[in-house]
Amino acid sequence: MSRFLSNKRLILLLLGVILLVALISYSLRDRDNVNFAERLIKDTVGAGQSLFSGPAHFVTGIFDNVDSLLNTYKENQHLKGRLEEFATVQAEVTDLRSENEQLKEIVGKEADLRDYNPVQATVIARNPDQWEEKIILNRGSSDGVEPDMAVMTAKGLIGKVSLVTKTTSTVELISTQNPNYRVSAMVLGGAEGVFGLIEGYDAERRELLLKRIDAQIELEVGQQVVSSGLGGIFPKGLIIGEITEVTIDEFGLTKLAYVKPSADFTLLNHVMIADRAMPDGDEAEAVEEEGS
């Protein structure tokens, strides 16, 4: 025993392993809150990281430009085809918008789940080991970012804010394998919206799973899925994707739909954080329980 104890290196190693297990279990258990030291490190590293990611975005920007230049002809053909359609849709949208506002005035409804203030943010880093789908943005609590806010690109929803420090925020992408990650969603089309939960991601098909849809409801391939605005502080109507297949879930009680995300998760550059205009009250708490 005394010989064993005299082996200083072995003792150090054992202590190290114990400390490691303690730290890992501590940080796995309490992942929503970051303590002061972590916040300090995150802000400092984030500032340094911004210095490096700026030039990188510049370079990828050039590649993107060249790429889109090469596609110009094909794109132009495609766009010309859509142009006529666009004019009618545009007219309809303006008409509907003004009508909607008038109706709202009549009813006296001011706040809407749809309204949000976009906070523009730049991606300063993507978790390089890519086991967890996370990106880090250069906006934090000092810009009004809060946990669980929706994050999107022009094409659609990409994730939600998981951790916020003063100048950075960590976003967990919607393509995560995290089983506790849920987004309350709604299928457009039909008289009423069909509600479900985006829960899980099929890594092989690269599609989201829309679960807990009432089995009575008929869904069609190609219908659009948007956020429902019922899940805490997400605004309503952010595009998530399009249904590609409808099946019955593993218990046979509810329907399950595969949703192809409309946003592209690779080469993320500039994103928007949606700060919902309507204050979240009791209703938000109720849904948060469901989310935890």
Place this chain on the structure above:
Amino acid sequence: MIRYLLPALALALFFLEPVFGLFSPLQLDGVYYYIVPRFLLMYLIFVTVYYDAKRAMIYGLFFGLLYDVFFIDIIGLYSFLYPLMCLIASYIVKSVQRNLVVATLLTLVLTALFEFMLYLFFSAISLAALPAEAFFISRLLPTMIANSVFLVMLGWAFKLIIDARLIERENSKA
């Protein structure tokens, strides 16, 4: 001046990793390939082989901690694995010849081991649901190819800087 070059290079590589991470995953013929840059780990192993294992482990602990806090929010994972890899390298290097080819091969083997240990860890805490076969094809293989290209291109530069530091240290002793 070269004294500060070693940690400065480690810092630069630490910041460069996520920048290269932005380009991944690569899509070829509808199949996605994940490329994980491991510049810092490879540099740390080079420091172990050519300079000082203890110093490399301290750097590993420090940068591992930064990595844990900033990126993965699981404290103790990288800050344990980085020094562990340096420790293994320091044991192996005692019994082999120290030249650039051996150092490169050793570094690549340890990087693959590192990736595999991370895979086991994330499977254990069920953040990753990936069969081993898919892991080898979509992650380990492209990662190792990209990293070996990087190391073959820049390994000699690492050695050059570390050698310069060694010479400086000898001079200051004399």
